[in-house]
Amino acid sequence: MDYHVHSTYSLDSHMSMEAACLQAIEAGLKEIAFTDHIDIDWPDKTIPPFDIRMLDSYFEDIEKMQNMFKGQLVIKKGIEIGLQPHILDECASIVNSYPFDFVIASVHLVGGVDPYWGVFYQGKTKEESYKEYYEEILKLIKSFNEFNVLGHLDYIKRYSPFPVEKTDHLLCTSLVDEILQTLISKGKGLEVNTSGYRHASEAPMPHPDIIARYRELGGRIITLGSDAHTPEHVAFKFETALQEIKRSGFDTLTSFTGMQPEFVAIT
Structure with a gap:
C-alpha cells in the first residue's frame, strides 16, 4: 500500500491520477491513497492555492x-x-466536510517560513533549527485532532543546509518522544515516508530508530508512503522500508476507510 501519492492536483506534482494508478499496478501494489496538498494561507502568493472548491472535482x-x-x-x-x-x-x-478515507497532517511552515527556504536556518545551529521545527509539530498535534497520521516527522532534514550526520535523528530526543507519546495518546499514527531514501541521509522519514521508539512507546498505527510526485517514485524503496518497519517491531501496516484504521499483516 502506498499511502502518500500526489497527482497534478498538487502544484508540485507532474503525475496524473491515471499514471499513478498504472504505476502502482506495475509495482505490484494492492492499494494507494491519493494525498494531494491543502496548504491554507501559503505565504508565497505567486503560487496558486489549493482551493477548497477544487475538492469536489478532486473527489x-x-x-x-x-x-x-x-x-x-x-x-x-x-x-x-x-x-x-x-x-x-x-x-x-x-x-x-468531505468523505475522506485518510488524512495526513504535515507541518511545512514554522512561523510562516518553510524549512525549504534557507532563511529558516539563519542565526541557528542545527540543533536549534530542529528544536524549533519539532516544537511547532508538538504544539500543532496537541491542538488538532482531525487526522490519521503525522507526515514525514523529520521533514526538516530534507532541506537542512547543515552537513548530514548519522546522528541527526538523535537531535532533540526528548521532544521527539513527546511527539510520539502525543500521537499514541490521541490514537494517531506515524507515517514512514520513503522519500528520505532519495536524500543524502539514505534513510526514511522518520529514521528507523524513531520508528522503533514509536513502537517501544506503544505505537501501533503506521502507514507507508512514497510521497511520489512522479511515476518512478511510486512505491519507491518499499522493500527496504518494509524490512526496517519489521525490524522496528511491527508486523502490520495500517489502511484506512472513512478515516477508520484496519491492520494489514506484513507478509
Whole structure:
C-alpha cells in the first residue's frame, strides 16, 4: 500500500491520477491513497492555492479512477493537510466536510517560513533549527485532532543546509518522544515516508530508530508512503522500508476507510 501519492492536483506534482494508478499496478501494489496538498494561507502568493472548491472535482476524479481500476487497485480518498496555528479550525472544517478515507497532517511552515527556504536556518545551529521545527509539530498535534497520521516527522532534514550526520535523528530526543507519546495518546499514527531514501541521509522519514521508539512507546498505527510526485517514485524503496518497519517491531501496516484504521499483516 502506498499511502502518500500526489497527482497534478498538487502544484508540485507532474503525475496524473491515471499514471499513478498504472504505476502502482506495475509495482505490484494492492492499494494507494491519493494525498494531494491543502496548504491554507501559503505565504508565497505567486503560487496558486489549493482551493477548497477544487475538492469536489478532486473527489470526482478519484471516483473515476476507482471505477477505471476496479478489481485491479483499491484507491482511497486522502489529503495531506498542512497545519499552522491560525488555521486549525479551517483545517478541521475541511476534513469534516468531505468523505475522506485518510488524512495526513504535515507541518511545512514554522512561523510562516518553510524549512525549504534557507532563511529558516539563519542565526541557528542545527540543533536549534530542529528544536524549533519539532516544537511547532508538538504544539500543532496537541491542538488538532482531525487526522490519521503525522507526515514525514523529520521533514526538516530534507532541506537542512547543515552537513548530514548519522546522528541527526538523535537531535532533540526528548521532544521527539513527546511527539510520539502525543500521537499514541490521541490514537494517531506515524507515517514512514520513503522519500528520505532519495536524500543524502539514505534513510526514511522518520529514521528507523524513531520508528522503533514509536513502537517501544506503544505505537501501533503506521502507514507507508512514497510521497511520489512522479511515476518512478511510486512505491519507491518499499522493500527496504518494509524490512526496517519489521525490524522496528511491527508486523502490520495500517489502511484506512472513512478515516477508520484496519491492520494489514506484513507478509
